[in-house]
Amino acid sequence: MPSFQVVVTPNATNDLFDIVDFIAADVPERAHSFVDDLQSRIFQLLSTQPNGGVRIGADRYLTFGQYVAVYRVVDQEQVVILHMITHGARDWRRLRQERSPVND
Numbered sequence: 001m002p003s004f005q006v007v008v009t010p011n012a013t014n015d016l017f018d019i020v021d022f023i024a025a026d027v028p029e030r031a032h033s034f035v036d037d038l039q040s041r042i043f044q045l046l047s048t049q050p051n052g053g054v055r056i057g058a059d060r061y062l063t064f065g066q067y068v069a070v071y072r073v074v075d076q077e078q079v080v081i082l083h084m085i086t087h088g089a090r091d092w093r094r095l096r097q098e099r100s101p102v103n104d
Contacts, residue, residue, distance in 0.1 A: 004050045004073070006043050008082045011099055015085040019067075038085070042069050046080045059083065059096065068092050 016035055024031035041064055045052065050073045053060035061070045070084040070092065084099065086092045 003047050004078045004080045006046050006080045006082060012082045012085055019085065019087075038064055038067060042082070042085070046071060046082065050080045056093070061092075063088060070096050 016039060019038070020031045020035050023034055042062075045062065046069070050071075051060070053062040053069075053071070059070050059072050061068055063069075066088050068084075068086055068088045069082060070086075072081045072083065073079075074081065084092065084096055086095060
C-alpha cells in the first residue's frame, strides 16, 4: 500500500501549539515531548492507514489517548488533510463545524 502525504492545516498547527501551552502550564518539561509523540503517532497512522478512522460525513476521526484527530482523505491525490487535533472532552464535532473550510 502506498504512503499518503499528510498535510497539516493552519488550524491543526495552532491546535498543537495550544496543546503544548496547556500541558506546559502544569508540566513544562513534558509538553514538547508529549506533543512530538502525539504528532508522530498521528502522522504514522494517517500516512499508512488513512481510511482507518471513523467516518463522519466527509471527515474521519481517530483517537489517540485522550485526543482526537479530525482529518479528510483525498484518495485520488493520496493526501490526508489534518484539520483538527483536540482533547476528546471538548465538543470537537461542534468545533469542527464552526471552523471555516477557507481557514483550513
